[in-house]
Amino acid sequence: MIETQINISVNRKADINTIKSILIRNKIESPVYLTEFVGNFAINFTSSYEEWELDKLISEAFPGYEFTTDLRHGRKEIRVEISRYQSELCTTNWGNPIDNPLNETKYLIKKSVEASIQFNPVIKVLFGPDEQTYHINIIPGINNSTQEKGFLLVDEFKHEADPETADFFPDKLYKTQLDAFYRGKDKLENIVDRDFKDYLEIKKKEKQQREKIPRKIVREFVKACNNFAEESILKDLSENLIFEIRINWKQKLITNGLEEFKNYIDSSYQEICRRDFKIKSSWSFMEKDIIISLETSTPTSEMDEDVKSFYRIRLNIRLEEGKITQIILEK
Structure with a gap:
């Protein structure tokens, strides 16, 4: 036989008559013990079933309250406490042990008022x-x-x-x-x-418009270098131009100022004019800097100009107020 021990703690003495009335109306078929303590009443009895309807009747008798098994979210006043316990030794009418014997406690507390979610439209x-x-x-x-x-x-x-x-x-x-x-x-x-x-x-259109003039300046400079048109080469260069050649990230040559650069392109060892540079499609704009790849070729020897070696170099050009202030040629 399955027996359930039910214990009810009434923590407001003024509520005891309400709970007694519910127990009487529910026709409990066993003696019900009521014990008064200083702060509460204790009610206990044994029943042949769980008496689940008591939960509903008690919560209906106290509007604004609800039963819960979870007291993790802060300690609230527990108005009524109801516990059910079944011994592991209990058996069914067929003599088999019961699965998952009850051992639980529910607490009657004030219903949580869910704060409405406010939002900005x-x-x-x-x-x-x-x-x-x-x-x-x-x-x-x-x-x-x-x-x-x-x-x-x-x-x-x-x-x-x-x-x-x-x-x-x-x-x-x-x-x-x-x-x-x-x-x-x-x-x-x-x-x-x-x-x-x-x-x-x-x-995209704004970017194209913004890059239109810088692209034109760079193209004209590369074209002028290919043609060795000195006047056109110098046209958009700043008086304070810095020109630098790097090989494998190491500095090979540097000129400071427009006059030094003019001397460089007129020298026998210059590497920027008459090279038949071809600008590849990839352009990179980084604030004031424009980075492009140039394809060029060099004869393998003075005697065999038809056999050429093709390779690419990188040109980093800095533009400030429509003037080229820095050129870095990287191999």
Whole structure:
């Protein structure tokens, strides 16, 4: 036979009559012991079943309270405590040991008041360094057929909408503003994706426009070097030009100032003119610096100019206020 020992602790003495009334109405078929202590009443009895209906009746008798087995979230006043215990020696009517005998305690405490989640209808979205502002507009609504009240999501995400004139999505009446807000965020993603695509197109055009003049200056400089047109070579160079040649990241040559550079290109050992440089497609812009790859070729010997060795060099050109202030040729 399965017996359940039930113990109830009533921690407000004023509640004892309410609990007694519930026990009487529930027709407990065994003696019920009531013991008074200084701070509470203890009730205990043994039953042939778990008497689960007591939980419901007791919680209904104390509005605003509920039973819980979890007291981890802070210590609240325990108004009523109910424990059930079954011995491991209990057996079923067939004489078999019972599985998982009860040993649990429930506590009647005040119901937790869930704080409503507050939200800002203004959504900020970063497109790179640029901040965009969107609005999730929500207005009160009513279902005319059922008179149910709720909230509607407005079909406007770019600006704060006028609730009197705003168009709304008629597909759903939301029970809470938060429900409408979450749905609005879902819809907003498609709008943001389209706007971001347009933003990238605009930035691409701005970049092309911004790089147009620097590209022209670099192309003209390389062309002038190929033709050894000294006047054109010097046209866009700063008076304070620094020219440097590096081989395997080690400095091989450096000139300071325009005059030294002129002497260099007029020298027999210059390596920048009449080389038939070809600019490859990859351009890199890093603030004031422009980095390009140049393909060039050199005859293997004075006697055999048809046999050529092709290789690439890297040219780093710094532009400031429309003038080339630094050239680094890297091999």
